[in-house]
Amino acid sequence: MKTLRSLYATAAAASMLAVALPASAQQLSIATGGTGGVYYPIGGGFAEMINNHIEGAQATAEVTGASVENMGLIMRGDADLALALADTVYQAYTGTDDFEGRQIENTRALASVYPNAVQLVTLTESDIESIADLAGKRVSVGAPGSGTELNARALLEANGISYEDFTPQRLNFNETADAIRDGDIDAGFWSVGPPTSSILNLAATRDIRLIGLSDEEVANAQEEEAVFAPYQLAAGMYDGMDEAVQTIGIPNVLVVNADMDEELAYQLTQLLFENTDELIAVHPAANDTTVEFTMESTPVPLHPGALRYFEEVGAEIPDRLRP
Structure with a gap:
């Protein structure tokens, strides 16, 4: 990653x-x-x-319900920047699926930051070995308005499983981990950049198992959502995880409103890519924050300010990313 990133660094950084x-x-x-x-x-x-x-700027991170809620905040101008899953961003931009009738055409991207991995967790003592075994169980599908629920539902429905087959619980990440630990639910979904703190904490107190997907289940999910891609959770990522586990990954996109000042969008994009090491120090998911990943994975057009940065560093910009 360092070598790739250095190709885009400029003397002005x-x-x-x-x-x-x-x-x-x-x-x-x-x-x-x-x-x-x-x-x-x-x-x-x-x-x-x-x-x-950035001289004169003060930014604050706000706790929200994540992807779906975040797109509404961008649309209404109640947030200046937002992180959201690529499928949620694309649905909002095109007015499809959960955003039918409420298209958010003013969505623009600054970057794709890192991929999420759909992680299905249960206790080792559980008899759940596959997604088919969720039938009749109590399962957290993610917080209301979250990308986790969109991903979980798409994955399950693509493989012939509906919410009617189990008892769905709409819990956030910490609530899901607590409920699994306390035996209040049997399994829970996370769609998040691994490793994530709530699963790490759960694995430190209980023996857990991550449920893998078969090649056929991954292929079915990809037919349902074009932004899904095979993803391997590495062995040792969580305590007791002795083998790699196959799942699906989804890019996370940093989005803004099209009305954002072009110079500000340019500076934000430049900051992200020329000081990435600072973000990696906060969370290892940022190791995937590269210009290449943005060009390959971003599902909606770039903001003109971001586009100017990528042109300056010589990136090969696909036509689909030009407004």
Whole structure:
């Protein structure tokens, strides 16, 4: 990652971001997710980077219900930046699926930051060995308005499983971990950049098992959602996880409103890619924050300010990312 990133570093990196921003852009709100996931530390880390590097700007990371809620905040102008799953971003931009009748055409991207992994967790003592075994169980499908629920539902429905087959619980990450620990539910879904703190904490107190997906289940999920891709959870990621586990991954996108000031969008994009090490120090998921990942994974057009940065560093920009 270091080598790839260094190809895009410019001589101006050390002295950049000295331009004061318009008064309207000085207070920035970053919509993230729950405190037990990755959005909140990533958003908080980026807020700190903004405060330290962009003169006159003050940013704050806000706890939210994550992807679906965040797109509404961007649409209404109640947040300046937001993290959201690629499928949620695309549905909002096109007015499809859960966003039918409420299209958010003013969505623009600054970057794809890192991929989420859908992680299905149960206790080792459980008889759940596959997603088919969720039948008749109590299962957390994620917080209301979260990308986790969208991903879990798409994965399950693509493989012939509906909410009627089990008892769904809509819990956030920390609530899901607590409920599994206490025996209140049998399994729970996370769609989050691994490793995530709430699963790490659960694995430190109880013996857990991550449920893998078969090649056929992955293929079925990809037919349902084009942004899904095979993803391997590495052995040793969590206590007691002796083998790699196959699941699906989904990019996370940093989005803004199309009305954002172009110079601000440019500086934010430059900050993200030329000071990535600061974000990696906050959470290892940022190791995937590269220009290449953004070009490959972003599902909606880039903001003109971001586009200007990528043109300056010589990125090969697909036509689909140009407004």
